[in-house]
Amino acid sequence: MTAGILERTWHHSRFEDIPRLVELKEKKGLTISLAFPTLNEERTIGKEILVMRTELMDRYHLVDELAVIDSSSSDKTRQVAGRFGARVIASKTILPKYGSFRGKGENLWKSLYALEGDIIVWVDADISNIAPKFVYGLVGPLLQDDGISYVKAFYERPLRTVIPAAGGVPAGNGIALSGGGRVTEILVRPVFSLFYPELAALVQPLSGEYAGRRTLLERLPFSVGYGVELGHLVDILDLAGSGAIAQVDLDVRIHRNQTTSSLGKMSFGILNTLFSRLEKSGSVRMFRELGEKYISLEREAAFHRIRETEIPAAERPPMIEIGEYREKFKK
Numbered sequence: 276m277t278a279g280i281l282e283r284t285w286h287h288s289r290f291e292d293i294p295r296l297v298e299l300k301e302k303k304g305l306t307i308s309l310a311f312p313t314l315n316e317e318r319t320i321g322k323e324i325l326v327m328r329t330e331l332m333d334r335y336h337l338v339d340e341l342a343v344i345d346s347s348s349s350d351k352t353r354q355v356a357g358r359f360g361a362r363v364i365a366s367k368t369i370l371p372k373y374g375s376f377r378g379k380g381e382n383l384w385k386s387l388y389a390l391e392g393d394i395i396v397w398v399d400a401d402i403s404n405i406a407p408k409f410v411y412g413l414v415g416p417l418l419q420d421d422g423i424s425y426v427k428a429f430y431e432r433p434l435r436t437v438i439p440a441a442g443g444v445p446a447g448n449g450i451a452l453s454g455g456g457r458v459t460e461i462l463v464r465p466v467f468s469l470f471y472p473e474l475a476a477l478v479q480p481l482s483g484e485y486a487g488r489r490t491l492l493e494r495l496p497f498s499v500g501y502g503v504e505l506g507h508l509v510d511i512l513d514l515a516g517s518g519a520i521a522q523v524d525l526d527v528r529i530h531r532n533q534t535t536s537s538l539g540k541m542s543f544g545i546l547n548t549l550f551s552r553l554e555k556s557g558s559v560r561m562f563r564e565l566g567e568k569y570i571s572l573e574r575e576a577a578f579h580r581i582r583e584t585e586i587p588a589a590e591r592p593p594m595i596e597i598g599e600y601r602e603k604f605k606k
Contacts, residue, residue: 279473279476279517279518280473280474280476280477280517280520280521280522281476283416283423283518283520283521283522284476284478284521284522284523284524285415285416285521285522285523285524286523286524287408287411287412287415287523287524287525287526289415290411290412290414290415290416290419290523291408291411293331293335293337293407293411294335296337296411296414296415296418297335297336297337299418299419300337300414300418303418305392305393305394305418306339306340306391306392306393306394307337307338307339307340307392307393307394307396307414308338308339308340308341308342308390308391308392308394308395308396309327309331309338309340309341309342309396309398309410310341310342310343310344310383310386310390310395310396310397310398311323311324311342311343311344311356311361311397311398311399311400312344312346312379312382312383312386312397312399312400313343313344313345313346313348313352313353313356313382313400314345314346314347314348314352314377314379315348315349315350315352316348316350316352316400316401317348317350317351317352317354317355319400319401319402319403319405320343320352320355320356320359320361320400321355321356321358321359322405323398323400323402323405324341324343324356324359324360324361325359325360326405326406326407327341327405327407327410328341328359328360328361330407331407331410331411337410337411337414338396338410339391339392340362340390340391340392341360341361341362342361342362342363342364342386342389342390343356343361343362343363343364343400344364344366344369344382344383344385344386344389345363345364345365345366345382346366346377346378346379346381346382347365347366347367347377352400353365364386364389366381366382366385369385369386369388369389370385370388370597370599373597376499376500376587376589377499377587378498378499378500378501378503378587379483379500379501379503380497380498380499380500380501380502380503380506380591381497381499381500381591383397383497383503384497384499384591384594387489387492387493387594387600388594388597388599388600388603392489393488393489393490394414394417394418394486394487394488394489395486395487395489395492396410396413396414396484396485396486397483397484397485397486398410398483398484399483399484402528402529403529404527404528404529408525408526409428409484409525410486412428412523412524412525413426413428413484413485413486413523414426414486415523416521416523417486417487417488420521422518422519423519423520423521424487424488424490424491424511424515424519424520425485425486425487425488425491425507425511425515425519425520425521426485426486426487426520426521426522426523427477427479427480427482427484427485427520427521427522427523428479428482428483428484428485428522428523428525428528429477429478429479429482429522429523429524429525430479430482430524430525430526430527430528431526431527431528432456432479432527432528432529433527433529456479456481457538458481458538458541458542458545459479459480459481461542462542462545462546463480463481463505463545464480466549467480470549470553470558471508471509471512473512473517474508474509474512474517474520477508477520477522478522478524479522480504480505480508481504481505481545482504483504484525484528485504485507489604491511491514491515491519492594493593493594493595493600493604493606494514494593494595495507495510495511495514495593496510496590496591496592496593497590497591498544498547498548498588498589498590498591499587499589499590499591500544500586500587500588500589501540501541501542501543501544501545501548501586502544502545502547502548502549503548505545505548505549506548506552506590508520509549509552510552513556536571539569539571540569540584540586543569543586544586544587544588547565547586547588548590550565551590565588567585567588568583568584568585568586569583569584569585569586570582570583571584
């Protein structure tokens with residue numbers, strides 16, 4: 276196995292000359308759209324918008340469009356985002372005749388129709404240490420190398436831990452300098468090693484920050500839920516080869532850590548997407564229908580009870596197949 280993606284792995288500082296990136300963007304006649312998929316992110320979305328607008332739209336004209344694609348938040352996410360100058364779009368109002376699902380993948384799919392850019396950048400909305408590198412680090416490879424079509428972020432992810440009370444010392448919270456990315460190391464990297472070794476060189480294949488060329492993204496199906504990142508990578512490998520993928524080190528990302536229960540639900544969704552790809556390619560043959568609900572156990576006193584949770588397994592078709600999209604973008 277060759278180094279592959281590791282040969283297209285860089286630190287964000289390689290792309291920190293933002294005026295040079297703006298020059299490349301204008302020379303190539305490209306536009307860049309930045310979108311934040313949101314669900315109840317009122318605590319962090321304002322700062323994220325402020326940083327990106329100030330540094331990458333006002334100070335440097337790297338980003339042409341900034342939008343929040345919201346999945347029916349029940350807090351003040353939409354109000355905060357609008358107050359800080361983002362274009363705010365409710366996901367369910369985009370292509371309404373096709374219905375609506377709750378899930379990040381749904382937001383990403385619909386944003387392809389709503390946004391105008393030749394390059395789309397998606398950044399999660401729960402980042403506490405947001406900085407311009409989360410965007411220029413991802414678009415840099417796309418602007419400098421026409422052979423790259425999709426760029427993933429990776430970083431250290433400090434893990435908040437609970438310190439139990441002991442010896443008269445009260446309980447508290449601690450920070451482990453690493454430990455995030457648990458689903459990647461326990462599930463996704465073993466799966467890639469077995470079925471898609473070219474993708475095993477991705478440091479964080481499930482990272483929520485990535486950028487791509489519209490000409491590629493519009494050809495990808497989108498899992499509406501947790502499997503969207505894995506689905507993208509497998510489909511890009513099939514459509515364009517691993518040479519279209521690069522990754523950039525953004526140093527550290529501080530955000531909310533998921534509970535173990537939440538990670539189980541995430542893994543369920545990822546496996547659903549994985550099996551659909553393996554079956555489609557003929558790599559495996561399924562002899563029975565997969566379960567539709569994630570089954571977990573909850574302890575109540577001396578007993579356990581079963582909880583079943585529906586995890587969306589729906590998948591959106593490539594956007595290029597949607598008539599309204601082809602008409603809007605003259606495809």
